[in-house]
Amino acid sequence: MVEMRLRDALREALREELIRDPLVFLMGEDIGAYGGSYTVTKGLLEEFGEERVRDTPIAESGIIGAGIGAAMAGLRPMVEMMTINFSFLALDQIVNSAAKLHYMSNGQINVPLVIRMASGGGSQLAATHSHSLEGLYAHFPGLKVVCPSNPADAKGLLKRAFRDDNTVIFIEHTSIYGIKGEVPDDPDFLVEFGKANILREGTDVTIVGYSGSVHQAIRAADMLKEQEDIDAEVIDLRTLRPLDMETVIASVKKTNRAVIVEDDWKFGGFAGELSAQIMEQAFDWLDAPVARVSGKDVPMPYNRNLEFAALPSEEDIVDAVTGMFRE
Amino acid sequence: MAIEIAMPQMGADMTEGTVVKWLKQVGDTVTRGEIIAEIETDKATVELEAFESGVLKRLVAAEGDTVPVGDPIAILGEADEVVPGDGPSRVAATPPRRVVDRTAEPVAATPMRDGVTASAGPSLTPGGRIRISPVARRIANEAKFDVSRLTGSGPDGRILRRDVEEAIRAGVAAVAAPVAAQPAAELRPLPPPRASVAAPAAAGPVEALSRMRQAIARRMTLSKQTQPHYYLTLDIDMTAAMAFREQINATANEEQRVSVNDLIVKACALALARHPKFNAEFTEAGLKLHDQVNIDIGIALDDGLIAPAILNCAEKTLGHIAADAKDLIARAKTGHLRANEYSEGTFTITNLGAYGVESLIGIINPPQAAILGVGSVMPQAVVRDGQIVARQVMKVALSADHRVTDGAEGARFIKEIQGLLENPASLAL
Numbered sequence: 241m242v243e244m245r246l247r248d249a250l251r252e253a254l255r256e257e258l259i260r261d262p263l264v265f266l267m268g269e270d271i272g273a274y275g276g277s278y279t280v281t282k283g284l285l286e287e288f289g290e291e292r293v294r295d296t297p298i299a300e301s302g303i304i305g306a307g308i309g310a311a312m313a314g315l316r317p318m319v320e321m322m323t324i325n326f327s328f329l330a331l332d333q334i335v336n337s338a339a340k341l342h343y344m345s346n347g348q349i350n351v352p353l354v355i356r357m358a359s360g361g362g363s364q365l366a367a368t369h370s371h372s373l374e375g376l377y378a379h380f381p382g383l384k385v386v387c388p389s390n391p392a393d394a395k396g397l398l399k400r401a402f403r404d405d406n407t408v409i410f411i412e413h414t415s416i417y418g419i420k421g422e423v424p425d426d427p428d429f430l431v432e433f434g435k436a437n438i439l440r441e442g443t444d445v446t447i448v449g450y451s452g453s454v455h456q457a458i459r460a461a462d463m464l465k466e467q468e469d470i471d472a473e474v475i476d477l478r479t480l481r482p483l484d485m486e487t488v489i490a491s492v493k494k495t496n497r498a499v500i501v502e503d504d505w506k507f508g509g510f511a512g513e514l515s516a517q518i519m520e521q522a523f524d525w526l527d528a529p530v531a532r533v534s535g536k537d538v539p540m541p542y543n544r545n546l547e548f549a550a551l552p553s554e555e556d557i558v559d560a561v562t563g564m565f566r567e
Numbered sequence: 568m569a570i571e572i573a574m575p576q577m578g579a580d581m582t583e584g585t586v587v588k589w590l591k592q593v594g595d596t597v598t599r600g601e602i603i604a605e606i607e608t609d610k611a612t613v614e615l616e617a618f619e620s621g622v623l624k625r626l627v628a629a630e631g632d633t634v635p636v637g638d639p640i641a642i643l644g645e646a647d648e649v650v651p652g653d654g655p656s657r658v659a660a661t662p663p664r665r666v667v668d669r670t671a672e673p674v675a676a677t678p679m680r681d682g683v684t685a686s687a688g689p690s691l692t693p694g695g696r697i698r699i700s701p702v703a704r705r706i707a708n709e710a711k712f713d714v715s716r717l718t719g720s721g722p723d724g725r726i727l728r729r730d731v732e733e734a735i736r737a738g739v740a741a742v743a744a745p746v747a748a749q750p751a752a753e754l755r756p757l758p759p760p761r762a763s764v765a766a767p768a769a770a771g772p773v774e775a776l777s778r779m780r781q782a783i784a785r786r787m788t789l790s791k792q793t794q795p796h797y798y799l800t801l802d803i804d805m806t807a808a809m810a811f812r813e814q815i816n817a818t819a820n821e822e823q824r825v826s827v828n829d830l831i832v833k834a835c836a837l838a839l840a841r842h843p844k845f846n847a848e849f850t851e852a853g854l855k856l857h858d859q860v861n862i863d864i865g866i867a868l869d870d871g872l873i874a875p876a877i878l879n880c881a882e883k884t885l886g887h888i889a890a891d892a893k894d895l896i897a898r899a900k901t902g903h904l905r906a907n908e909y910s911e912g913t914f915t916i917t918n919l920g921a922y923g924v925e926s927l928i929g930i931i932n933p934p935q936a937a938i939l940g941v942g943s944v945m946p947q948a949v950v951r952d953g954q955i956v957a958r959q960v961m962k963v964a965l966s967a968d969h970r971v972t973d974g975a976e977g978a979r980f981i982k983e984i985q986g987l988l989e990n991p992a993s994l995a996l
Contacts, residue, residue, distance in 0.1 A: 496700075496702045496728055523701050524701050524702060524704075524705040525701070525702050525705075526700060526701045526702055527700040527701075527702045527703065527721075527727050527728045528700060528721065528722075528725075528727075563722065564722070565721075566722065
């Protein structure tokens with residue numbers, strides 16, 4: 241085990257996969273000479289050369305299209321979208337080609353493409369560059385959606401993504417690139433898709449999150465224990481597709497309450513999907529309506545204070561939980 | 568077209584009723600407003616009016632059947648109409664009705680009056696459903712535990728898992744240890760665990776609660792738990808009112824003879840018209856001011872009490888009120904009240920003057936905003952113009968919901984009643 245930052249763990253995963261499989265190659269804007277906008281790919285161009293680490297023009301639809309073509313032809317590409325906000329330009333390629341080809345070709349064609357995207361607000365990048373689109377991508381059948389919360393999972397899930405025969409949307413929250421954690425150095429270390437992680441056991445309420453929200457959930461659980469003597473169970477979903485409802489439902493049946501935390505907007509967001517599934521599968525175990533703690537229903541403000549107010553906070557989670565207990 | 572006559576909701580906490588007697592039979596013509604049956608509820612036997620005209624085609628409920636609120640009890644139709652299920656063996660051929668399950672929540676209530684829904688009951692929603700979480704309901708159903716008397720500790724009074732589990736524990740313990748002389752514990756929706764530690768030494772028989780007793784317990788507990796009361800008392804000099812009454816009764820016929828309580832009802836009706844917030848109901852959405860003044864009068868019965876309303880008091884003369892009160896008391900004692908008489912009251916007067924009680928501080932009759940407690944008219948030594956004189960004095964106490972009004976408003980209201988009774992000529996109008 242080695243302690244490293246989440247961005248370093250991602251780089252380790254890419255390195256190991258480039259070494260392991262000669263079919264793997266990387267494409268994206270500024271991923272080579274510049275080392276990646278979030279320095280995830282720093283040093284890989286020097287180590288693996290221009291053939292396997294390719295800088296591309298600013299043409300998202302074209303890059304994803306090239307990645308899909310390469311994957312159809314048998315390669316194992318990874319395309320970096322720089323940030324999730326730019327993926328809107330490639331949405332047709334992702335939704336209409338990557339997600340559909342396997343189905344529409346009756347299984348004759350696979351698109352084993354990994355698309356990495358940095359996601360989330362909190363950095364004063366304003367309304368157009370602060371999206372959280374995990375739920376949007378989870379909406380489309382045919383895509384897998386991965387959102388790690390810590391360095392070890394980031395490495396294990398990214399390596400696992402390269403071994404999947406389907407397109408994997410791999411989403412990295414910008415606020416957690418710098419967090420540190422112990423990461424296994426075993427080159428065969430993988431984290432399976434569709435297996436949620438119970439990060440903290442509790443008896444009174446289940447707090448479900450993914451990606452950056454998981455850290456808020458854990459801090460909120462500490463506050464709840466300290467201030468209210470409420471024992472919260474915290475679940476990190478790790479992947480939204482496939483979704484591990486088994487773990488969530490088992491937890492809700494134990495605690496009788498659920499709070500879902502995500503940065504995305506509440507209206508039509510993934511938390512609504514999860515909430516509906518909890519009600520469908522555990523209605524008779526609920527002691528309170530499922531609560532959602534989500535981003536406010538506005539385009540992300542640029543102003544620092546307003547941006548902070550627009551994003552969910554630990555206090556919002558504590559309030560949602562205590563509201564279930566009080567008269 | 569066939570019309571279903573459903574078991575009506577007569578009172579906020581009614582979940583079922585028993586058909587005591589059919590006053591119309593199959594084939595009879597019924598006109599709107601006609602009394603067609605007698606229905607027994609928790610509180611009394613009431614007459615059921617037809618809301619539509621037609622021919623009674625089928626009796627779904629037989630006499631003696633207990634039916635959940637909202638379920639059909641009869642079918643009305645045109646004279647030559649054939650209604651489904653019509654046939655020679657009418658009552659017997661009816662489809663099996665739902666068995667009344669006391670552990671289940673009550674059926675969604677029918678709106679009570681002009682769109683206002685039944686308000687209260689422990690943990691009741693405005694629609695009359697019990698507010699209970701799914702897990703709490705499941706646990707209660709599995710334990711066959713009646714949640715209708717529980718008060719929830721969750722948001723908006725929702726019954727939560729912990730409430731049901733505590734109540735089941737307490738309930739099981741209470742049954743296990745015969746309770747000794749602690750009726751209060753039985754009425755409490757959530758008996759504290761210590762209730763079960765009763766000394767079995769003084770154990771006596773546990774008397775089952777009548778339905779009226781249960782209803783009184785439920786409503787009085789609801790009132791004290793949800794309506795913050797404040798109390799104002801004062802003395803009213805009734806000397807002039809007593810003389811006024813004597814004057815009227817000297818010539819009035821038997822039906823219109825006026826009681827002291829009738830004078831108080833008339834005074835309250837006039838005062839309520841000028842102080843509408845005491846003729847109101849607190850709801851989360853806002854204050855509901857009633858446009859009619861319907862004054863409930865508390866009537867003691869052998870096995871409890873009931874407070875039916877003299878409807879539309881503000882529009883009635885003193886003589887009309889006196890006649891209505893006599894009729895109401897007579898029918899209450901024989902259990903023949905109409906539904907609106909005990910579901911549409913907007914203010915209550917409770918009077919134990921006849922029992923020689925000096926003063927009475929009442930519990931508000933939910934969801935009303937106030938109640939007036941009245942004691943005996945007694946000769947007392949009073950200081951008037953520096954002289955001690957004998958006057959006829961009556962103590963009254965206003966109990967009012969502090970969510971609706973404040974003390975100073977209460978003071979103005981009760982002073983208004985005092986002024987009207989001390990200058991009784993205005994009551995004659």
